[in-house]
Structures are given as C-alpha cells and as structure tokens.
Amino acid sequence: MIAKIIYGETCTGTLNYIFGKEGMRILGYGNTFSQSISPRFFGNVLHFQGQRNATKNRYAHISLNLPHGEHLDNRTFYRISKEYMENMGFGEQPYVVVRHNDTKHEHVHIVTTIVKEDGKVLPIFNSHKRSMATRQYLEKKYGLSQAPTTKQKSQLPIYRLPEKQFGMDAEKGTKFYLQDVLNSINQKYKVRSFEELARLIKPYHIEIRQIKSESGRIGVAYGLNNQKGYQTRFINGSAVHRGLSGPKLQKVFDAHSKSKLLPMHRKRLLKQIETTYDLFHTIDPHGLEDILKEYQGIDIKLDKKGDAIEGYTVFDKSRYVFRTRELGKNVRMQNRLDIFGNGDEPTTIDIESKQFKLEIQKMIKEALITSYLQSPKQQGLLSEHILKTNFGNIVPSLTASKKHYFLERYIPKSQKTEFRKALENAFPMVRDRLYEIETKKEKEILENKFKLIGKVLKKGMFDVGIEKGSVRLLFQSLGVKYHNNQLSFANSNKHTVPVPLGRLPFPEHMEKYVSSGFVRQNHLMLEMLSEQSSQKSPKLTATAMFLPMVFPKLYEKMNPVYKKQYESVALGSYVKNVERMHAPFEKSPKDYIALFNAKGFYFIKGDKGFEVKSVYTDNRTSCPLPNRTSQYLSSTPDLTEALKEQQPVINGLVNDGRNNLENLWAGNLMERGMYDKVAFMLTAKKVYPNLHREMVQHHMDNGLRKTLQGAITRKSSIQQNRVLRRGIYAISSLSGDRGKKQEEVFNGFKDELTDWSKYKREGISF
Incomplete structure (x- = not known):
C-alpha cells in the first residue's frame, strides 16, 4: 500500500x-x-x-x-x-x-x-x-502488499489522467491533475526554463502556453490533452496554483540558472561521459542507458524520434536536467560516429585504451584492500598484507567485484585471455605503488596517535599515570602498544615512534584483539574531547555509546569532568544514529518515547526543551534534543501522563539487571541483522536485548527465528538444546507480558519452533 x-x-x-x-x-x-x-x-x-x-x-x-x-x-x-x-x-x-x-x-x-x-x-x-x-x-x-522501500529511477511515474470529456473545466479534475504533476516535477528537478519544463511534462499530456503582456510580464497557461484527442481549455497558471504562475516560476528558474554549483555539475558530468567514451571501442546507442548507469551511476533517457535516436537527456543526481548539447560537442552522438556509427556492431571495450588500463589498476587496488578486510584474521597492517600478497590471492576478490563483471561483459570472447594477462601484468606495479602509499599513511596515523596520547595525558582525561602502569589501557584503546621505549601498532612492529617511558608491565590479556571499528570510534571521541577534531573529521556513530563496554578499565578511570562530556556526546550520537532504525515503527510521538524507553533511554522536559538520559550513564548526564524534536514530543496528547509512563519501563530494566551496555549491544546487533551473534549472546552469555517488543517481533519474523532453529539443529546434547530453548523463551518474553503463567506454558512446550499459535493467548506472541 x-x-x-x-x-x-x-x-x-x-x-x-x-x-x-x-x-x-x-x-x-x-x-x-x-x-x-x-x-x-x-x-x-x-x-x-x-x-x-x-x-x-x-x-x-x-x-x-x-x-x-x-x-x-x-x-x-x-x-x-x-x-x-x-x-x-x-x-x-x-x-x-x-x-x-x-x-x-x-x-x-x-x-x-x-x-x-x-x-x-x-x-x-x-x-x-x-x-x-x-x-x-x-x-x-x-496482510497487504508492502510498498517498495528502495528508490526508484529518477524518471517520474506517469500519473493517471482524469476521465475527461470535451469542454471539461478545471473543477472536474483537470486542475488537481495539473497541480499534482507540475508540483512533483518542480520538486524533483531544478528546472531552468519554460522550454525545459515543457519537455519534462510532455509525457503527462500537458502543454504550456506562454503569454507576455505589454508591460513585459510573463504569464503561463496549461492545457491537457486527453486520450480521445480532445483538449481542455488552457488554464491560467495562477488559477492552477499560486506557485505555478509565470512570474513565480520565472523567479525559480532564474535562481536555478544562476547557481554557482551549476558549472561544477556540468563539468563533472562532461568528464564522466567522456571517460565512458574513452573506455569503449564501439557502443550500441540503445545500450547507452545501461552503460552509463552501471559504470558512472548516471541516469539518462534517449531522445527518440520514431526509430531514430537524436541524443539523450541526463537526469543528474544534483536534480539538474541536461541535454547533451549543453555539456559539450564531444559527448554528442552525432560527433562521435567513431563509437556510435558502427551499424549493428555490439558494444565492445577497447582493451588498448588508456582508460581500460586505469580501470585495471583501480580494480587490482580495490581487490588488494578487499582481500585484507575480508580475511578471517587480519594479521599485520594493510601494507604488510599487500607486500606478501600475490596475484592468485586476490583472484577471488577480483572476479567477485562489480567492476570485473562490467568489464568482462563487454570484452569480446577472443580477448578474454588478454584481459587476464593485462590484470597479471599490471599487478606488480599497482601492488608496489599501493604499498608505498599505505606505508606513508600508516606512519602518519601512528604519529597522530602519539600526539593524541600526549594531549590526553596532559589534560588528565584518565587517571592512568605512568607510575601506576595503567597508561597501557590508553594505548590499547587506541590500537597501539609500548615496548622497549617505542610505540607501535598493536598488531605490527613495522612502524615505531620513540617514547622513553621506561619499563611498563603489560599483562598478556591486554594483547587481546579489539575491533578496529571501536578503536576508530575511541580515537574520534578522544580527539573531540581534546579539541583536535575539525568539521571535516568523521562523525561519531552509535558505536561511541559502547566504548565503556569495550574498554571498561580505561573508562572507569576517566576524569568525572570529561566523563560527563563523553556521556553527553555519546547520548546525542546514539539518538541521532538510531532514529532511522525506529522510523518503520514510529507512528506517533508516543511511539518515539516508547521505542527509546525499551532501550533504556528516557526523556525529561526542561525550560529549554527536552533532554534525553539513559540507565547506562550517570543520572546527572543528559543531552538536549534538537528544537524540532522537542516540538514533536511536546505535541504528544496527555504529555504529562506519557512522561510518567516511562518510569515503570525504566525501573523494570534496572530491577531486572538489564541496565548494562551488553543488553543494549544485543539489541543493536538485532537491529543490524546480525542474528548469529544475537543467538550466541542469548544462549552462551545469557544477555537479553533491550528492544521494544514490536521490533523484536519484526526481527523474529525477519530471520531470527530461523537462525535459532538452525542453532538448535546444530546442537547435539540435551543440555545444549535446553540452553538454546531458554534463549528462545527469553526472546518470547520480550514480545509479550512476563509472569508465572507464561513460565508454566514454557515448561509445557513440546514443539517450540513449529506451533506458536496455541500459546498466543498465554502471552507469548511469536
């Protein structure tokens, strides 16, 4: 629907x-x-x-x-x-x-x-x-069909025409239809002239007539052709809608035409299209739409007159619409007959072209990086991985890439062997160049980490003095280690920075692997707290909320002043990043509150608007919500009662011992679709996700139930099966009311994963 x-x-x-x-x-x-x-x-x-x-x-x-x-x-x-x-x-x-x-x-x-x-x-x-x-x-x-959630092509759907008769006036549907189409066109595209608007609305059977008064004022009227060959009377633009009059539209067109970004978009498109032409030996004009879309991500529509192709129109991601003659002479089909004028020849890539060699190099570079990122155990740095990798190691990553699939499709069969040889021949040069670039980059990263550590220690963010030997906690959280008065990456000794700190004890458990994602988030957080970050720095994600879970001993030693700053920033980052997860379930401001309450977050109303707090941070820590969000929550009917209803939910989480970041992390994994890890946390670690029951139900239907089924099938011992069933019961308790009656029903399960309907009345809603 x-x-x-x-x-x-x-x-x-x-x-x-x-x-x-x-x-x-x-x-x-x-x-x-x-x-x-x-x-x-x-x-x-x-x-x-x-x-x-x-x-x-x-x-x-x-x-x-x-x-x-x-x-x-x-x-x-x-x-x-x-x-x-x-x-x-x-x-x-x-x-x-x-x-x-x-x-x-x-x-x-x-x-x-x-x-x-x-x-x-x-x-x-x-x-x-x-x-x-x-x-x-x-x-x-x-039980209705779901509406598509992915973006469709940039071309608008053809709107239905109202049932028209000869002489129909605006009150019988024509006016509404005109409003619908014209407003949609002007919202989707940055139209620059009435001529361009006329082209865009032509498929919708709408015609434009421009009128110029003696004073020079531009007027516009719209007419509609119906299926029977009749035409409605032309309706003045201001009568259709106040924003569709001639003067109003002309103002908008002028603003779009004078934009300083317009030349930049035109130049970019010209380069992208010329690059595409340079790659190919011949192009079938009818296949140009697919080629530009797949290779450059450009949407075009061929301009046809009968069976003849006269050119094409580009619908750019900037919302501007360009005709080929606006972009330059070199991109017109008529001026590139060396590519488009080869009759019925199929589209083929020119493997001798400079652009083909560049694509080969890009593909090898991406495969080298991908093979490192996808390796089960990332041992050493990327530069070290590059140095010891041979061509055969990256073949799986190469053949699985979209770029390889694209190139191979348009290379003639007789030249497939040459394609493979070109890859092999280019590999040593690309590998050596990428090795040099990554080596230089790694040295800079290590030096930046050293400078950041110095600033963190100088500001006293953590009570990790050298004399206590706990400065190693800070090293570990930034992905580095200290040995023999030298600082190096935790997983490599290739690069070092001299740091004369003397002998520091490093227990073996400090050398455990920490996800690079958490290390990166911690680095960004410390940069922000030490005021080293800039507007161009990567933004914090919801992961920042879980840093105390990953580095517990370090954050236990955090200075209270900085801890309050961290908690406030982490709260804001989490709320901002997670709001989009809630979108499919948020029907009202009450839902907004309830979805966050289930995760352990609650809202208070102050003089300047709403603030958010959580059960995972100090009660005094809060983060102000944006003004628009505060207005949204203020629109809640019976707001006072809605805020009071938060208390039982939050108290329930605390009383159940679920005010732990691990519970929030389990819910985060579930939202990200990592059901295998959720099943592990439920069964092996007995950690239950903090998540609203409606969202739990969604994920159970979306694959979590099947994952748990598979986990039970894989387990052989009765004891392991019992543990898994308890994990499933824990999930069911999240999607319904808990109580003695429900526990009794669970004890009577005979076929827990096949027939849930007989338990629905008892409170288990699978």
Whole structure:
C-alpha cells in the first residue's frame, strides 16, 4: 500500500475533484454528527473549521493506494482508513473517505483539516515518517502488499489522467491533475526554463502556453490533452496554483540558472561521459542507458524520434536536467560516429585504451584492500598484507567485484585471455605503488596517535599515570602498544615512534584483539574531547555509546569532568544514529518515547526543551534534543501522563539487571541483522536485548527465528538444546507480558519452533 499526503491552503478544488469523479463512492465520514450528510454540507463544515487558523497548510489530502490486482471490500478499506487517521493524529478531526475506481489500482481519498475546533493547529511534525510507520503497521495487520522501500529511477511515474470529456473545466479534475504533476516535477528537478519544463511534462499530456503582456510580464497557461484527442481549455497558471504562475516560476528558474554549483555539475558530468567514451571501442546507442548507469551511476533517457535516436537527456543526481548539447560537442552522438556509427556492431571495450588500463589498476587496488578486510584474521597492517600478497590471492576478490563483471561483459570472447594477462601484468606495479602509499599513511596515523596520547595525558582525561602502569589501557584503546621505549601498532612492529617511558608491565590479556571499528570510534571521541577534531573529521556513530563496554578499565578511570562530556556526546550520537532504525515503527510521538524507553533511554522536559538520559550513564548526564524534536514530543496528547509512563519501563530494566551496555549491544546487533551473534549472546552469555517488543517481533519474523532453529539443529546434547530453548523463551518474553503463567506454558512446550499459535493467548506472541 502506498500512502501520500499533500497539505494545502484550500480544500474546495480537492473536494470538487474527489466528489465529482464518476463512479465515486463515499465510504464514510469521520467525527460528524451523522453519516447521512451531503458532500456540500461536509465541505462547508471543513471549510469553516479550517478557516479558524491562518496557517497555510490548513487542509490535508491523503490517498491510500493498493497495488494492481489487490482488492479490499468497502468496509475493510474504510476500517483501514479510520485506523490510518487515528494513528496519524487526525482521529478526532472531521474527515471524509471517498473511493475511486478510475484506475487499475484500488484507492481512496481522505480529506481533513489540521485545524481543531478551538482554532489551534494539530502538530504535523514528522508526518511523512509517521505515515511510513503507520502504512507498514497496517500492511502487516491486514496482510497487504508492502510498498517498495528502495528508490526508484529518477524518471517520474506517469500519473493517471482524469476521465475527461470535451469542454471539461478545471473543477472536474483537470486542475488537481495539473497541480499534482507540475508540483512533483518542480520538486524533483531544478528546472531552468519554460522550454525545459515543457519537455519534462510532455509525457503527462500537458502543454504550456506562454503569454507576455505589454508591460513585459510573463504569464503561463496549461492545457491537457486527453486520450480521445480532445483538449481542455488552457488554464491560467495562477488559477492552477499560486506557485505555478509565470512570474513565480520565472523567479525559480532564474535562481536555478544562476547557481554557482551549476558549472561544477556540468563539468563533472562532461568528464564522466567522456571517460565512458574513452573506455569503449564501439557502443550500441540503445545500450547507452545501461552503460552509463552501471559504470558512472548516471541516469539518462534517449531522445527518440520514431526509430531514430537524436541524443539523450541526463537526469543528474544534483536534480539538474541536461541535454547533451549543453555539456559539450564531444559527448554528442552525432560527433562521435567513431563509437556510435558502427551499424549493428555490439558494444565492445577497447582493451588498448588508456582508460581500460586505469580501470585495471583501480580494480587490482580495490581487490588488494578487499582481500585484507575480508580475511578471517587480519594479521599485520594493510601494507604488510599487500607486500606478501600475490596475484592468485586476490583472484577471488577480483572476479567477485562489480567492476570485473562490467568489464568482462563487454570484452569480446577472443580477448578474454588478454584481459587476464593485462590484470597479471599490471599487478606488480599497482601492488608496489599501493604499498608505498599505505606505508606513508600508516606512519602518519601512528604519529597522530602519539600526539593524541600526549594531549590526553596532559589534560588528565584518565587517571592512568605512568607510575601506576595503567597508561597501557590508553594505548590499547587506541590500537597501539609500548615496548622497549617505542610505540607501535598493536598488531605490527613495522612502524615505531620513540617514547622513553621506561619499563611498563603489560599483562598478556591486554594483547587481546579489539575491533578496529571501536578503536576508530575511541580515537574520534578522544580527539573531540581534546579539541583536535575539525568539521571535516568523521562523525561519531552509535558505536561511541559502547566504548565503556569495550574498554571498561580505561573508562572507569576517566576524569568525572570529561566523563560527563563523553556521556553527553555519546547520548546525542546514539539518538541521532538510531532514529532511522525506529522510523518503520514510529507512528506517533508516543511511539518515539516508547521505542527509546525499551532501550533504556528516557526523556525529561526542561525550560529549554527536552533532554534525553539513559540507565547506562550517570543520572546527572543528559543531552538536549534538537528544537524540532522537542516540538514533536511536546505535541504528544496527555504529555504529562506519557512522561510518567516511562518510569515503570525504566525501573523494570534496572530491577531486572538489564541496565548494562551488553543488553543494549544485543539489541543493536538485532537491529543490524546480525542474528548469529544475537543467538550466541542469548544462549552462551545469557544477555537479553533491550528492544521494544514490536521490533523484536519484526526481527523474529525477519530471520531470527530461523537462525535459532538452525542453532538448535546444530546442537547435539540435551543440555545444549535446553540452553538454546531458554534463549528462545527469553526472546518470547520480550514480545509479550512476563509472569508465572507464561513460565508454566514454557515448561509445557513440546514443539517450540513449529506451533506458536496455541500459546498466543498465554502471552507469548511469536
């Protein structure tokens, strides 16, 4: 199901459209004194309530669309619409649900107002994100097909044409259709002229007529051709929408045309396309779309006149649209007949070209790095790995790469052997050059670590003085070690920096492997606390929250002043990074609070807005939320009660001993789809994830249950099976209420992984 929301200042045209459609059916009204009122009466009610506030986005037009072939009866579609409105916060507003049957896919239109009876405005913060979560919730509840979550091609879908008749006026759907298409085009592309706009809207059967008055004022009118060869009368742009008038559009076009970034985008595209041409010996014009998309990530559309290809239009990621004549003479097909003028010859790569040799070198470089990163045990530095790697070692990484697949597809069969030889011949030179680059980079990194350690010790961030011998904790957290008055990387002795500290005891357990990701996050965190970081530095991720779990002895010795700074920054980074994980489940501000509560985070309201705290940090530590998020949470109905409801959840986690970062880490692994590691933590370490039951249920359905099934199958002893079953029970307790009754049901399991339905009433919701 696809849900779409449009906010506007008026509702008359929208109501005329949805009520004027032939074959329309009113499924019901929401929050009106009767279901027997007329459309005109409802329009008056909605109009007068919306006019009680001067906000521009007074009215909301929502459409719920099913995919082709999916059917719902009127009663079910109305029930889904009601639930959608309730979850979106419109449940107490007057609204109408109208079903149309003018397209192949079934859909309803809902019109309402965000202005309440008292003249105040409903908060519509994050409404599109909430709509996504509500849509996914309803899809699952009613067994509907899921809407695609991946981005589609840059070309807009062809909108449905309203049913038109000769002489139709704007009130019968034409105006609404024009608004829909024109607004979508102007949002998707940075249009620079009326001529360009005319080309972009031509597939939607819309024509533009420009009018210039005696005073020089530019006007514009839009006409619509229907399927029967008739044409609607031209409608003035300002009558279609205030933002679609000639002067308003001209202002926008001028701003886009004068942008300082425009020449940069044009130059980049020109280089990318010329590079593509340099790689090929011949190109079949019909295959250019796929080649540019796969090789350079450029979206184009061929300009055809009949069967002849006249050129192509580029739909750039910058939202600008370019024709080939704007980019340069060298990229026009007519000027490159050496590539495009070879009749029916297939597309082939020129293996003698300079660009091909460069691609070979890039591919080998990527394979060398990939083979290092994917090795089960990364022994030594990248430079050391490069030095001892031969061509045969990287062949699996080479053949698995997308670039290899792309090149091999367009190399003639007779030249496959030469392709392999070219790779082998280029390998020594690429390896030696990459070795030099990485060696220089590693030396700089080690020196930077040395300088950072000095600054951390000088500022006294940690109580790890040399005399106590615990400075080794700081070394380990930064991925370095100390030996014989020299500092080197923890996994290599290749590079050293002299550091005369004397003899320091290093227990064997300090040499254990620490993930490079955690070392990197710790380095970034210490740089920030020591004020060495810059705006160009990589940003902290949610992983920063778990540094005390990975380096417990070091963070136990952290200076309280810096610890408070760290906890505040880590809280902010975690919340910012994890919000996107919650998006599919967050239907309201209450959900926002509940999803974080389940993870051990809670919110307090202060004079300057909301702050977030956690059970994993000092109670005095907090992080302010952005102003927009504070406004979003403030829109929660019965906010005081909602904040009070946090306490039992947070207290429950603390009382159960789940105020440990390992519990949060288990939930983080589950969200990232690392189900094997989650199963290990549940069974071997008996660590249960802190995660909302709805999210737990989602991951159980998404593969976690299957992973646990596989784990049980692999185990042979009765004792190991019992441990795994307890882990599964722990998961079930997260997705339902816990209690004695539930434990009794668990003890009676006979087939825990095949039939969950008989236990649902007892509180286990798998």
